[in-house]
Every structure is written in structure tokens, then in C-alpha cells.
Amino acid sequence: MSTQVGTPAPDFTMQAVVDGGKFQPIKLSDYKGKWVVLFFYPLDFTFVCPTEITSFRDKLKDFNGLNAVVIGASIDSVYSHQAWIKQQLGELGFPLASDISKEVSRRYGILLEDKGIALRGTFIIDPNGILRWYLVNDLGIGRNIDEVVRVLKALQTGELCQANWKPGEKTLGKA
Numbered sequence: 001m002s003t004q005v006g007t008p009a010p011d012f013t014m015q016a017v018v019d020g021g022k023f024q025p026i027k028l029s030d031y032k033g034k035w036v037v038l039f040f041y042p043l044d045f046t047f048v049c050p051t052e053i054t055s056f057r058d059k060l061k062d063f064n065g066l067n068a069v070v071i072g073a074s075i076d077s078v079y080s081h082q083a084w085i086k087q088q089l090g091e092l093g094f095p096l097a098s099d100i101s102k103e104v105s106r107r108y109g110i111l112l113e114d115k116g117i118a119l120r121g122t123f124i125i126d127p128n129g130i131l132r133w134y135l136v137n138d139l140g141i142g143r144n145i146d147e148v149v150r151v152l153k154a155l156q157t158g159e160l161c162q163a164n165w166k167p168g169e170k171t172l173g174k175a
Helices: 049-058 060-065 078-089 103-107 145-157
Strands: 013-018 022-027 035-040 068-074 096-098 120-125 131-137
Touching: 013 078, 035 049, 035 145, 049 060, 049 068, 049 078, 049 145, 060 068, 060 145, 078 096, 120 145, 131 145
Parallel strands: 035 068, 068 096
Antiparallel strands: 013 022, 013 096, 035 120, 120 131
16 A cells, blocks of 8 residues: 555545536545545446445535545546436435546555456545545445444544544543
8 A cells, every 4th residue: 555544645636526417626635624535436337336325425414514525436437427426326415536547546555457446445534634544445345434434533532542432432532
């Protein structure tokens, strides 16, 4: 993995489909001051991917309440994203970005070069652009969005959180 926790997250510019099906370029640096949950998925019009994307949509209120934005990305074109949103997913409330050049997936260390697609990588980036957490799943295993919310809340405490910590529980205090 070329990206390491505690270091600046690689900046990017990608064309994305935003609410209403419009195309718009997005950059990581546009979100300075907010937490960013960036997730990559393998391909549009597949089996596991829509379950993850709609699960992120279902938790969007939680993320927004934590000063976090969600950005989804795959190697598909914005035209494919737009069609998938219209035909199957419905409005998402967050951008689906096109990493058609595969450069962003490569920079985040999750591109399967031999297959030309990204693994299921999830990255939490703090308001200063520092990568604070990531998890990478194999192609066939969907991620747990509740765990992403839990980790984001743990990071936002700024304190040490023991194994199996849950929001509202006591932390171990400052490091």
C-alpha cells in the first residue's frame, strides 16, 4: 500500500456524478475542514457494489452529522455511473467519481493492475487532509458501513479507544 495512516492523503481530481445526475469535477482539497469518507468499489452494475453504495446512502445522515462527506469511486466512466444511478440506485446524496484513468486507485494502493479494477478500499481522511484509517476488502466481500461510522466517531474523540469501543462508552483518555 502506497498510502500510509498518519500521512497526507493523496489529493485527486475526478469527474463525478452529483445529485440530479450532473457531472462535476471534485477534488479532495475542496473538502478541507471536513472529514472525508472515500470508498472505492470494483465496478458499476455488479452484485455486491449496489448493496454497499445504498448502505452508505442509508447512513448519510449519520456521516453528515459528524461533519463528514462521503465520496464513492470506481474505474467506470461518469456515463456508466449516471446510467446506474438512474436505472438502479436512485439519488445518492453523495458524488460517485470516475477514476477512469485508474490513477487515484493506484495512488491509494488498491488497484488490481492485472484486472484493471479497484479493491473495496475505504479511507477516512481528517479535516486537515491526513489519512487516519483505511480498510481494504477483497472483491467478493462487502464492507460494514456501521463499522465505518464507529471508527469515524472513535477518531473524532481524539482519545484512545479500546477494542470493541462503542460510541457513548468511556474511552481510555488522551494518548
